[in-house]
Amino acid sequence: MKASIGVGLIGTGYMGKCHALARNSVKPVFGSGPQPRLVHLAEVNAAIAQTKADEFGFAKATGDWRELIADPEVDVVSVTTPNAFHAEMAIAALEAGKHVWCEKPMAVALADAERMAAVAKASGKVAVLGYNYIQNPLVRHIGALLEQGAIGSVNHVRLEMDEDFMADPEALFYWKSEASSGYGALDDFGVHPLSLLHVLFGSVARVFAHLAKPYPTRPTKEGTARAVETFDIASVLFEMGRRDQWRHGAQPLGPGPQGAHCAADFRVQGLDCL
Amino acid sequence: MKASIGVGLIGTGYMGKCHALARNSVKPVFGSGPQPRLVHLAEVNAAIAQTKADEFGFAKATGDWRELIADPEVDVVSVTTPNAFHAEMAIAALEAGKHVWCEKPMAVALADAERMAAVAKASGKVAVLGYNYIQNPLVRHIGALLEQGAIGSVNHVRLEMDEDFMADPEALFYWKSEASSGYGALDDFGVHPLSLLHVLFGSVARVFAHLAKPYPTRPTKEGTARAVETFDIASVLFEMGRRDQWRHGAQPLGPGPQGAHCAADFRVQGLDCL
Amino acid sequence: MKASIGVGLIGTGYMGKCHALARNSVKPVFGSGPQPRLVHLAEVNAAIAQTKADEFGFAKATGDWRELIADPEVDVVSVTTPNAFHAEMAIAALEAGKHVWCEKPMAVALADAERMAAVAKASGKVAVLGYNYIQNPLVRHIGALLEQGAIGSVNHVRLEMDEDFMADPEALFYWKSEASSGYGALDDFGVHPLSLLHVLFGSVARVFAHLAKPYPTRPTKEGTARAVETFDIASVLFEMGRRDQWRHGAQPLGPGPQGAHCAADFRVQGLDCL
Amino acid sequence: MKASIGVGLIGTGYMGKCHALARNSVKPVFGSGPQPRLVHLAEVNAAIAQTKADEFGFAKATGDWRELIADPEVDVVSVTTPNAFHAEMAIAALEAGKHVWCEKPMAVALADAERMAAVAKASGKVAVLGYNYIQNPLVRHIGALLEQGAIGSVNHVRLEMDEDFMADPEALFYWKSEASSGYGALDDFGVHPLSLLHVLFGSVARVFAHLAKPYPTRPTKEGTARAVETFDIASVLFEMGRRDQWRHGAQPLGPGPQGAHCAADFRVQGLDCL
CATH class of the missing domain: 3.40.50.720 (NAD(P)-binding Rossmann-like Domain)
Known part of the structure; x- marks a missing residue:
C-alpha cells in the first residue's frame, strides 16, 4: 500500500x-x-x-x-x-x-x-x-432488510427531492441552464433518488416523465433575458424490474409474486414551493 | 317547489x-x-x-x-x-x-x-x-384561490389516497375483484383524487399509469383460491391542460407561462402498508 | 330486553x-x-x-x-x-x-x-x-398492543388536537367564552386527548399547564367588545402513573423499569394557525 | 488585523x-x-x-x-x-x-x-x-420575520430534537452518563432548541420538565452494569417572556396583547423510537 x-x-x-x-x-x-x-x-x-x-x-x-x-x-x-x-x-x-x-x-x-x-x-x-447517497450505511441497511424479505413484496416506492437554489426568478442563467447540461433537475439531482432505486430495487424497465420549465427565461449578467434550455422540475414514474430486487437469492417473506414489477415514482424540483 | x-x-x-x-x-x-x-x-x-x-x-x-x-x-x-x-x-x-x-x-x-x-x-x-369530495367547501375555496392566482402557476400537484379494507390477504374475493368492475383501486377510489384534479386544474391531457395486483388470488366462501381480476394499486402520472385552469379569465399572479401544462401524479392503494 | x-x-x-x-x-x-x-x-x-x-x-x-x-x-x-x-x-x-x-x-x-x-x-x-374517541376500535387495538408489551416501555406520548372554529377574531362571544364554562379549549376538547391518555396509560400523577387567550375580547351581537373569560389555547405536560398502564398483569417486553413514569404532553388550540 | x-x-x-x-x-x-x-x-x-x-x-x-x-x-x-x-x-x-x-x-x-x-x-x-444552530441564517430570517410581526402574536412554539446515539441498551456507560455531566439529554442537546427559543422569543419565565431514564443501567467495559446517573429523555414546557420578543421596538401586526406570554414546549430524546 x-x-x-x-x-x-x-x-x-x-x-x-x-x-x-x-x-x-x-x-x-x-x-x-x-x-x-x-x-x-x-x-x-x-x-x-x-x-x-x-x-x-x-x-x-x-x-x-x-x-x-x-x-x-x-x-x-x-x-x-x-x-x-x-x-x-x-x-x-x-x-x-x-x-x-x-x-x-x-x-x-x-x-x-x-x-x-x-x-x-x-x-x-x-x-x-x-452517487454519495448510496454509500450511506442507512441505505445499505434498507437493502439488507429488503433482501431478507423483512417487509415482503414492495409494490410502490416514493421519493421526493427538492432544491430551492433556483427558486428566485432573478437567479442568473448559468451553465446548468444550458442545453449542453442535459435535462436540468432530472440530471442535476434526480439522479440521486434514481441511484437509490437502482441500488435497492433493480434496473428500470420503463420510464414515464413530465418535465417543466416554470421560468422560461432567466436574466444574464448583461441584463438581458435568455431562454432557459433545461428543465427545473421533473415528475417521473418508473417501473422497476423486481426480479433484480431479490438478486442474492433471498425470498420475500410476505405475500406477492416473485418477479412482479414495482412502481417507483419520484418528483424532483429545482424551485421553492413556498 | x-x-x-x-x-x-x-x-x-x-x-x-x-x-x-x-x-x-x-x-x-x-x-x-x-x-x-x-x-x-x-x-x-x-x-x-x-x-x-x-x-x-x-x-x-x-x-x-x-x-x-x-x-x-x-x-x-x-x-x-x-x-x-x-x-x-x-x-x-x-x-x-x-x-x-x-x-x-x-x-x-x-x-x-x-x-x-x-x-x-x-x-x-x-x-x-x-363525487362527494368536490362538494367540500374547502375544495371550492382552493379553486377560488387558484383562480385569483394566489399562488401563481401550479407546476405540480400530488394526491395520495389509501384504503386498507383489502389489506388482509384473507379478505374474500367479491364483486370488486371481478373483471366486470373495471380497474379496481383506480375505479373504486382513484376517481376521487382525479375528480379533484379535474375540478381544480382542468381536463387531463395524458395519463401514464402503473397498476398492480399484490395478491394474485383471494379465497372464496367455498374455500378455493380465485384469481383477482382487478388491480389493488395504481400509480398515475397525469398531464393536466393548464389553459383550462384559468377558465374564468383570471390571470395567475406569479411567474410561469399561460397555457403551460401541469403534472399531477397520484397513488391509490387498496392495501395497508403497515 | x-x-x-x-x-x-x-x-x-x-x-x-x-x-x-x-x-x-x-x-x-x-x-x-x-x-x-x-x-x-x-x-x-x-x-x-x-x-x-x-x-x-x-x-x-x-x-x-x-x-x-x-x-x-x-x-x-x-x-x-x-x-x-x-x-x-x-x-x-x-x-x-x-x-x-x-x-x-x-x-x-x-x-x-x-x-x-x-x-x-x-x-x-x-x-x-x-368521550367518543376512546370507543374507537383503533384505540382498543393500541391498548391491546401496549398491554402485550409490543413496543416495550413507553417513555413519551404526544397528542395534538386543533380546532379552528374560534379562529376568526370576529367570531362572537358565546356561552363557551363565559367563565361558567370552565377552562375553554382544555375543557372543550382537551378532554378528548386526556381521555385517550387515561384509557391507554393510566391515571395522571401531575399536570403542568400553560393557558392562553390570544383574543382578549370578542364582539357581542350588540356590537360591543366583551372580555373573553375562558382560554383558547392550552399546552399541557402530564406525568402518567405507569404502574396503571400494565394493569392487567402483562409485562412490557422491552427495556425499561416497571412502575416508571411516562410523560405525556399535549397541545389543544381553539384557533387556526394559518 | x-x-x-x-x-x-x-x-x-x-x-x-x-x-x-x-x-x-x-x-x-x-x-x-x-x-x-x-x-x-x-x-x-x-x-x-x-x-x-x-x-x-x-x-x-x-x-x-x-x-x-x-x-x-x-x-x-x-x-x-x-x-x-x-x-x-x-x-x-x-x-x-x-x-x-x-x-x-x-x-x-x-x-x-x-x-x-x-x-x-x-x-x-x-x-x-x-450554540451553532442560532448562527444559521435561516434562524436570523425567522427572527426578522417575527420582529416585523409577519405572523402576529406567537402563542405556541414546538420544537423536537431526537438523537439515537444512546438508543442501543448495550451502548456503554460513559462520561455523559456520569452525574458530573449534569442533566443528560437536556444538557447535551436540549440546550440547542432552548438556544433557539432564547434568540427568537426572549428569556424563559418558567420551566416545567419531566426527565426520564429508560435504561436505568448501562454496561461498563469491565462487563458490569453501572447505574446511569443522567437523564436520557426530557419533556419540557416553557413560558417565554413575550415582551422580550419584540425587543427592537417592532409591533406585532396580528391580534394578541403586547406583553402576553408564549408557551414553548419541546422534547429531547437520547434514544431511538424505532
Whole structure:
C-alpha cells in the first residue's frame, strides 16, 4: 500500500470544493492509512487555477487539464466540471492510467456514458461516480432488510427531492441552464433518488416523465433575458424490474409474486414551493 | 317547489346505506325546505329488499329495479349498485323521467359513460355522480384561490389516497375483484383524487399509469383460491391542460407561462402498508 | 330486553343534533335489536323545543327539562347542554331512575364531578360520558398492543388536537367564552386527548399547564367588545402513573423499569394557525 | 488585523474533531482573511495529545492544558472537554488573555455559568458558546420575520430534537452518563432548541420538565452494569417572556396583547423510537 495518494482536481465549483475539503479531512476523520496529497489543480485558466490551488492547498496549478492528467505524481483524478466535459476528461484520465472519481450525472448522452463504462472496465482502474447517497450505511441497511424479505413484496416506492437554489426568478442563467447540461433537475439531482432505486430495487424497465420549465427565461449578467434550455422540475414514474430486487437469492417473506414489477415514482424540483 | 321529494334506492351495500342515512338526516341537518320521502327500495330479490326497506325506512320494496323506476311516486333514483350496472339503470331512470344520483365510477367502459352523458343531457333532469369530495367547501375555496392566482402557476400537484379494507390477504374475493368492475383501486377510489384534479386544474391531457395486483388470488366462501381480476394499486402520472385552469379569465399572479401544462401524479392503494 | 328504548334529549346545539342523528341511525346501521324511540325533547323555552322536536323527530317537546326527566316513557336522557348544567341535570335524571349519556366535560368543578360519580354509582343505572374517541376500535387495538408489551416501555406520548372554529377574531362571544364554562379549549376538547391518555396509560400523577387567550375580547351581537373569560389555547405536560398502564398483569417486553413514569404532553388550540 | 490566529484545542472527542476540521476548512470555504494556525493541542496525557496533534495537524501537543493556556502563540482556545471542566478551563483561558470558544452546555451548575459570564465580561475578550444552530441564517430570517410581526402574536412554539446515539441498551456507560455531566439529554442537546427559543422569543419565565431514564443501567467495559446517573429523555414546557420578543421596538401586526406570554414546549430524546 502506498503511503500517500496523489490527487488531481479538475474543476473548483461547488463540488470541486467539496472534493478538496473531503480530501483534507481524511486524516482527522479516519486517522491512520494512506493519506491524500493535494498535487495538482486545473481550472479554465492559470490565474484562477493558482488562486484556487492556494485556497484549497494544492501544490501545482494549471490552466490546461491535460497537463494534470499527464502529471506522474497524480494517482487519482476528481472530475468536477460541468456535465458536458465528464466523458472526455474521465476517459482521458483512465487512459492515462489514473483512477477516476467523476461527479454525477455520468454524462449527458447515453453513448458517452457507454464509452466511459467500456474504458473504465478495460482500464482496470477504480472508477467511481459521485452517487454519495448510496454509500450511506442507512441505505445499505434498507437493502439488507429488503433482501431478507423483512417487509415482503414492495409494490410502490416514493421519493421526493427538492432544491430551492433556483427558486428566485432573478437567479442568473448559468451553465446548468444550458442545453449542453442535459435535462436540468432530472440530471442535476434526480439522479440521486434514481441511484437509490437502482441500488435497492433493480434496473428500470420503463420510464414515464413530465418535465417543466416554470421560468422560461432567466436574466444574464448583461441584463438581458435568455431562454432557459433545461428543465427545473421533473415528475417521473418508473417501473422497476423486481426480479433484480431479490438478486442474492433471498425470498420475500410476505405475500406477492416473485418477479412482479414495482412502481417507483419520484418528483424532483429545482424551485421553492413556498 | 314540491313539499317533498320521492326517493327510490337501487342497491343497499355500503353506499346504498350512506344514501339512505343521508336522506334521513336532511331535516335535522338542514331544517326547513322540501323533505325526502323514502318511497321505494330495490334489491336483488324481494326478501332482501323487504328486510332493507324495514331497516332503512322505505315504504315499498321490490326485487325488480324496473318496478321502482316505473313508480310514479319516485322523483329521484339513487343508483348504488356494482359498477357494471350503473349505465343501464341510470339511463333507464333518466328515460323514465326521474332525476338520478349515480355512484362513482360513472361506468366501466367509456362508451357507456358517453351514452349516459348524452341521455342525461337530453333528459333535462338533474343527473349527479357521487363525487362527494368536490362538494367540500374547502375544495371550492382552493379553486377560488387558484383562480385569483394566489399562488401563481401550479407546476405540480400530488394526491395520495389509501384504503386498507383489502389489506388482509384473507379478505374474500367479491364483486370488486371481478373483471366486470373495471380497474379496481383506480375505479373504486382513484376517481376521487382525479375528480379533484379535474375540478381544480382542468381536463387531463395524458395519463401514464402503473397498476398492480399484490395478491394474485383471494379465497372464496367455498374455500378455493380465485384469481383477482382487478388491480389493488395504481400509480398515475397525469398531464393536466393548464389553459383550462384559468377558465374564468383570471390571470395567475406569479411567474410561469399561460397555457403551460401541469403534472399531477397520484397513488391509490387498496392495501395497508403497515 | 325491551323492544325499544325511550330517548329524552336536553339541549339541541351541535352535540344535541349529533345525539338525535345518531339515535335515528341505529336501525339502518345496526339492523335488529332494541330501537330508540325519540320521546321527549327539552329546550330553553317551549317554542324552540317544538321547532327542534319537529326537525329531529321527537314526539313531545317541553320548555322545562324537569318535565322530560319526570316522563315515564323516557328511559335514557341525553344531556347536551352547556357545561355548567351537566351536574344538576345528570344527577336529577339518575335520581329519577333514568340512564344518562352526558356530554363532556363531565362538570366544571371537581366537586360536581365527584357528586355525579357518586350518584351514578348509587343509582345502578348506565351512566356514560361523551368521550367518543376512546370507543374507537383503533384505540382498543393500541391498548391491546401496549398491554402485550409490543413496543416495550413507553417513555413519551404526544397528542395534538386543533380546532379552528374560534379562529376568526370576529367570531362572537358565546356561552363557551363565559367563565361558567370552565377552562375553554382544555375543557372543550382537551378532554378528548386526556381521555385517550387515561384509557391507554393510566391515571395522571401531575399536570403542568400553560393557558392562553390570544383574543382578549370578542364582539357581542350588540356590537360591543366583551372580555373573553375562558382560554383558547392550552399546552399541557402530564406525568402518567405507569404502574396503571400494565394493569392487567402483562409485562412490557422491552427495556425499561416497571412502575416508571411516562410523560405525556399535549397541545389543544381553539384557533387556526394559518 | 493579524495575518493569522493561533488556535489551541483542549479535548479531542466528537466536538474537538469538529473544531479542528472547521479551523482547517476556513481557507477553502472563506478564501482570503486571517487564517487559523493550529498551534497547540491538549489531551489527558502527552501520548494521546501527540497522536491527535498528528491527526489534526497541530504543531505542539501537551498532557497539561495549563501549558496550552500559557502558550503565547495561542490566541484563541477551544474548550471541547466534558461539561464538568468547562468553567475551570474557560475562566483560566480568559484570565490568561485568550479568546475562548467553549462548547455547550456552558456549565453544569448555575454558579459556574455566572462566574464564567462575569470573567468573560471583565476580560474584554471574545467569548463564544457552541450554540451553532442560532448562527444559521435561516434562524436570523425567522427572527426578522417575527420582529416585523409577519405572523402576529406567537402563542405556541414546538420544537423536537431526537438523537439515537444512546438508543442501543448495550451502548456503554460513559462520561455523559456520569452525574458530573449534569442533566443528560437536556444538557447535551436540549440546550440547542432552548438556544433557539432564547434568540427568537426572549428569556424563559418558567420551566416545567419531566426527565426520564429508560435504561436505568448501562454496561461498563469491565462487563458490569453501572447505574446511569443522567437523564436520557426530557419533556419540557416553557413560558417565554413575550415582551422580550419584540425587543427592537417592532409591533406585532396580528391580534394578541403586547406583553402576553408564549408557551414553548419541546422534547429531547437520547434514544431511538424505532
